[in-house]
Amino acid sequence: MDAKRELGLRLQDLLKCMRLIKQSRAMERPGIPAGLLAQIDDLPAGCHARELAARTSLDPSTISRAVAALVAHGLVERLPDPHDGRASVLAVTPAGRVALADIADWLGRVLDRALSGWSAEEVAALTVALARFTHDIEASFASHDNLEVAR
Amino acid sequence: MDAKRELGLRLQDLLKCMRLIKQSRAMERPGIPAGLLAQIDDLPAGCHARELAARTSLDPSTISRAVAALVAHGLVERLPDPHDGRASVLAVTPAGRVALADIADWLGRVLDRALSGWSAEEVAALTVALARFTHDIEASFASHDNLEVAR
DNA sequence: CTCTTACCTTTCTCAGTGCGCAAGTTTTCC
DNA sequence: GGAAAACTTGCGCACTGAGAAAGGTAAGAG
Numbered sequence: 273m274d275a276k277r278e279l280g281l282r283l284q285d286l287l288k289c290m291r292l293i294k295q296s297r298a299m300e301r302p303g304i305p306a307g308l309l310a311q312i313d314d315l316p317a318g319c320h321a322r323e324l325a326a327r328t329s330l331d332p333s334t335i336s337r338a339v340a341a342l343v344a345h346g347l348v349e350r351l352p353d354p355h356d357g358r359a360s361v362l363a364v365t366p367a368g369r370v371a372l373a374d375i376a377d378w379l380g381r382v383l384d385r386a387l388s389g390w391s392a393e394e395v396a397a398l399t400v401a402l403a404r405f406t407h408d409i410e411a412s413f414a415s416h417d418n419l420e421v422a423r
Numbered sequence: 424m425d426a427k428r429e430l431g432l433r434l435q436d437l438l439k440c441m442r443l444i445k446q447s448r449a450m451e452r453p454g455i456p457a458g459l460l461a462q463i464d465d466l467p468a469g470c471h472a473r474e475l476a477a478r479t480s481l482d483p484s485t486i487s488r489a490v491a492a493l494v495a496h497g498l499v500e501r502l503p504d505p506h507d508g509r510a511s512v513l514a515v516t517p518a519g520r521v522a523l524a525d526i527a528d529w530l531g532r533v534l535d536r537a538l539s540g541w542s543a544e545e546v547a548a549l550t551v552a553l554a555r556f557t558h559d560i561e562a563s564f565a566s567h568d569n570l571e572v573a574r
Numbered sequence: 575c576t577c578t579t580a581c582c583t584t585t586c587t588c589a590g591t592g593c594g595c596a597a598g599t600t601t602t603c604c
Numbered sequence: 605g606g607a608a609a610a611c612t613t614g615c616g617c618a619c620t621g622a623g624a625a626a627g628g629t630a631a632g633a634g
Contacts, residue, residue, distance in 0.1 A: 275546050276534045277527050281465070282553040284458050287441060288480055289560045290434060291620090296564070303591080307435050314432075322610065329439055331594050336612055338592090358601045358610040376428055383427045386563035387556075395426055398556060401549045402433040405538075409440045412537035413447070442593090454618075472583065482621050487584055489619090509582040509629045 293382065297375075305338040306375050309347060312362050313372055319362045320353070329410075347371050444533060448526075456489040457526050460498055463513050464523055470513045471504070498522050 297306070311327060312319050321339060325332045339362060342348040347368035353359040364372070387395060448457075462478060463470050476486045490513060493499040498519035504510040515523065538546060 275543065275550065276531045279534065279546060279550045279553075280527075280530050281461065282550050282557065283441060284461070285557040286437070286553055287458075289557045290438060292480055292564055293560070295621090298591090305592090307438075310432070310435070320610080329443055330592095332611065333595080333613080334593055336610095340612090356602075356610080358599095360611080376431075379431050380427045382563070383430065385567075386560045389559065392426065394552070395430060398549075398552045399426065399430050399433050401545070401552065402430075402437055405549060406433065406436040406440045408540065409444070409537045412533070413443055416536075446594090449618090456619090483583075484585080484622080485620055491584085504582095507582075507629075509627090511583070 293379075296382075297378065301371075303341060304345060304347070304371075305341060306371075308335070308338045309342060309364065309368060309372060310375070312342075312348060313364050313368075317361075317363070318353075320359050321362065322359075324362075342368070444530075447533075448529065452522075454492060455496060455498070455522075456492060457522070459486075459489045460493060460515065460519060460523060461526070463493075463499060464515050464520075468512075468514070469504070471510050472513065473510075475513075493519070 308324065308328070311324055315323060315327075321332065321335050324330075324339075325335045328335070339348060339350070343350055345367075347365060349363045349365050350360045351363060353361045459475065459479070462475060466474060466478075472483065472486050472490060475481075475490075476483045479486070490499060490501070494501055496518075498516060500514045500516050501511045502514060504512045
């Protein structure tokens, strides 16, 4: 029981860390939803907005606005879907790829500096544990939602 | 290099999870900065606003507003500091303690359900790894800030 | 002792980001 | 034709920071 409370506090600290990281990055490039850009890039070709919404658990309207911002900055292209006139296919532009590489570089430097005392195994272990954690949390929420829908 | 990118993606997923958790909780109690309440409770007696600002890396005005909200809800009391008339000492009220227990209960249930497949050792290992991670990140940012101040 | 300066808040306004909900538009599918 | 889907847009809320003003106090100079 107490272990869970401790975990909660750690998660809160982590939230603070991520806010710090975000802010120090945002100083250089404001108003660009970089996370979403990475998600688009991770998805194979033919990325629809609804997939992004499902993947990120965000509202479609949020996705729409974020994509619009990326398009405005020339990082993403909106192409008409030949099979579905309602939908758009999103594609990362060359400029978007450059921005993505910049972000990866920057984040790599930040983490390298912060985790200089970590072995590769420790980093990998944390990554795996986080993946399992997020997966289990999401699964728990999904089943919970299903229960609510059922009743 | 690639390991760091993977870590970044995991952190982003974690952000999504925390957003989901927050939202499902916020449905019940909107507008109450529960995290700050826990921070106040964690600090021993005689908690000053500036300590909270330093601890959370938030702007003093943000802290002041959050504390004001907690005071308005009767969860925190603002008492004059006997040693420093300028400052206020923040104390969690009985009602605040009840709210805190509610939150701990609720979070405990959520984590119990989500992490039912985890052993106590695995939970502890993740908690320790997260603590180290956040600590190193913060230390990195602190030293970086010092360097910027120095030049 | 007094005065000046520095400090600890608190409060206000303005701004910016991120997000959800509801309503509307266009297109698809039965 | 009508239900459903894929957005898009408008509105509002929560969170945060910057800056300024105000009230009160602490601490050191003289």
